[in-house]
Amino acid sequence: MNRQWKLIARPTGMVKRSDFEFTEAQVPTPGPGEVLVKTQLLSLDPAMRGWMNEGRSYVPPVGLGEVMRAGGLGRVEKSNDPSLLPGDVVTGMLGLQEWASVKATNLDKVDLHLAPAPKWLSALGLTGLTAYFGLLEIGQPTSGNTVVISGAAGAVGEVVGQIAKIKQCRAVGIAGGAEKCAYVRELGFDAAIDYKSQNVRAALREACPQGIDVYFDNVGGEILDEALAQLARGARVVICGAISQYNSTEGFRGPKNYMSLLVNRARMQGFVVFDFAARYREAATAMAGWLKEGRLKTREDVVRGLDTFPETLLKLYRGENFGKLILEVA
């Protein structure tokens, strides 16, 4: 049988177990060009909350009664496509289930000799690509720039700060709690700001005496406003996420300080990593090189048990994860 999580209600506020149904279906039979994959690891991402909402976004919402969308890594068990063989390890949109039948063209084969399985969902997966293209293409940092990253101990944030350092920038991370801040410093960030215990405005001023050249935002809310207030002339604000807002029952909070974009001749720009698909190989090669050289380190927070999904997902929104949050299915 195929255990799976289906979305059965559009959540209001924080996601809860009753928004989902944990159910069983037949293991699917792959059709022509399809591959049967046994899920091993599932990527839990802040963006999942948005996929549960109705309305137009960069991907369609998950339909009620459908298996919850999720990226993952698994092993090919049966293949109706010559490009993949049983035993191959692949990543792709597997969904929150034990078995997935997916078109071979929508899967990427990975090499576990190059990096262990969890890295293929973090640094070497969409998470790493998001950090790479978001920072380099949208943020366009130049050597000597001050780059500030919110959610700095999270899956994307930790990578952004390290790429900023590789590109000769000053990297300042904002994270919640002393332990996360210690981790961010350990990764080589020049400074870490604990938004839970520090005055973010004063701390940003101290850490960025010349202002912020690139602000990479994963959180939205008050921290986005504080960063806007400290922009340098010509700054670039990269909108990658807004995790502080996804579960709000009062709607999104807009950045009150957005007129700082005028005062500082700055821009705020969003992006979706899929648009860079043609350049994934370039990025993955760079990331793999930095990983191998020890210049890029990532942490994966692996929680075991498909049945724990709703509670494990909440770790993200409560800020309890370190690095990439992964659900281990096997």
Place this chain on the structure above:
Amino acid sequence: MNRQWKLIARPTGMVKRSDFEFTEAQVPTPGPGEVLVKTQLLSLDPAMRGWMNEGRSYVPPVGLGEVMRAGGLGRVEKSNDPSLLPGDVVTGMLGLQEWASVKATNLDKVDLHLAPAPKWLSALGLTGLTAYFGLLEIGQPTSGNTVVISGAAGAVGEVVGQIAKIKQCRAVGIAGGAEKCAYVRELGFDAAIDYKSQNVRAALREACPQGIDVYFDNVGGEILDEALAQLARGARVVICGAISQYNSTEGFRGPKNYMSLLVNRARMQGFVVFDFAARYREAATAMAGWLKEGRLKTREDVVRGLDTFPETLLKLYRGENFGKLILEVA
């Protein structure tokens, strides 16, 4: 004597007469390199409200007890600089007063044979330059784009829409009231939306079936949010002003729909016209040409009497002006 308006209090909410003092001083004696100018016309601009506030901005705030800052046009009466002669007509920062002593290098000589005096504060002044560089450099419209302009019957907005038409774009104006909307249509905009009587969301959807490629924002607040909700893929949002917010006693309202920048891979960017000073001549030449050809029309709303300043300024914030609001001093 030199009658002048001094700022004596930092306004809270709407500007009021008691925030200023209407007083008299000696007519100044121009120093070396300076010119004595008799003010004829003063430019009343939404941005003035920001200049009255304390705090860092793109220009320093007007100090308490200082003559209120204002751009204007006047006649040279005495000159200590060979570049200007008595009788020359000039524009520059004259301040809210009858006489100003200004460095000749900070004044621009204008030719009233080319265009009547009020045009030198609207289409051919900073207002026109703001529209020109904001739309073309920050908005970067291309032929066939849909350009939406808020404050479309205002001094900057009316020019932006007409330049958009000259550049083969579809121009949609948002303005308050039937009379303003009729004016906007008369200027050649493809559509006008009356935010006072229409549902802006529905009207934008109808007027922009392919979404908004360039949104030129003069107003902020709810209208900014409605425009963000209708962005096309890759849209550019030009932040020129936020007149709906300047007098708020509850602080600025941030754009709640800013995550539309992510969904639509769009950017929101601010600018200050002064940064384009090296290209003013290029823009002024283009604008003068369009004026002469009849492809660009502007309206100037001239109110007589320096003593009416506080009340006349309020016309802007109440949306009572048509086109450029000018105070006639003489």
